[in-house]
Amino acid sequence: MGFGSRLYELRKQSALSQVDVGEKLGVSRQSVSLWETDQATPSIKNLIALSNLFGLSLDALINSNSDADRFLNLTTDPEYALTYEENRKIIYRRDYQYINDFKVLSVVTLSLLFLLFALFLFLSALFQTLEVARVRLITGNLMIIAGLLIYPLYVFINTRKRIKRKLEPSIELYKHSFHYTEGLLRLDKDYTHIDYYIDKKDYAILYLIDGKRLYLPKEGVSGIDGFLRERAARRTRSRPFWKSLKKRHKIQIKKG
DSSP states (O other): OOHHHHHHHHHHHTTOOHHHHHHHHTOOHHHHHHHHTTSSOOOHHHHHHHHHHHTOOHHHHHOSHHHHHHHHGGGSOOSEEEEOOOOHHHHHHHHTSSOOSHHHHHHHHHHHHHHHHHHHHHHHHTTSOHHHHHHHHHHHHHHHHHHHHHHHHHHHHHHHHHHHTOOOOEEEEOSSEEEEEETTEEEEEEGGGEEEEEEOSSEEEEEETTSOEEEEEOTTOTTHHHHHHTTSOBOOSOOOHHHHTOOOOOOOOOOO
């Protein structure tokens, strides 16, 4: 039984909800939910608070060798610790430069449909009367404008929303796992959760098997290229978009 399942069982045995545990530890219900589904790891302070809450030692709470290895990272220094402030360039590189999800694919497809419809109107105008041809040419030009603006507007609106949140993500790379923090989101996973990564001169993008994308700045950080190559698969050539859009593993969240 892993730590998340162990925590879930202990909470149920104590007749506590996720809200109850969160209030006793001073954390949110979402944090407790992430712990129970092994999507995040509690800090040493919270581990001690949990052991006191359930009347167990830390060894009994962790309960397995694999979990012990996982929590070992909390008491050791990371190989690399990187923090950065999100800007338009970073958001575009991570979320919109490559077609890696169905939302982006849908917007790009819609843009192409507008352009194809414009082409159809232009060709059909050749066989129409002057008045009908004029209307089709005007409509075709409007379709071209719409087709060319849809994706840039989509990127602009979503990037603007993201920038307003003023997030400063941080990622810590350990020998056997990595820890990522972004606002309330906390991830603590081993490197088998990385599907592949894209390597560029001054940055890398990690693609996790659950669909999450992590931006990793590399400028001025020596040795990180070799560190990543030893632990994850690098995408060395273009991958067909239908493979990039493969079905991701869905994570079930236990409700309290």
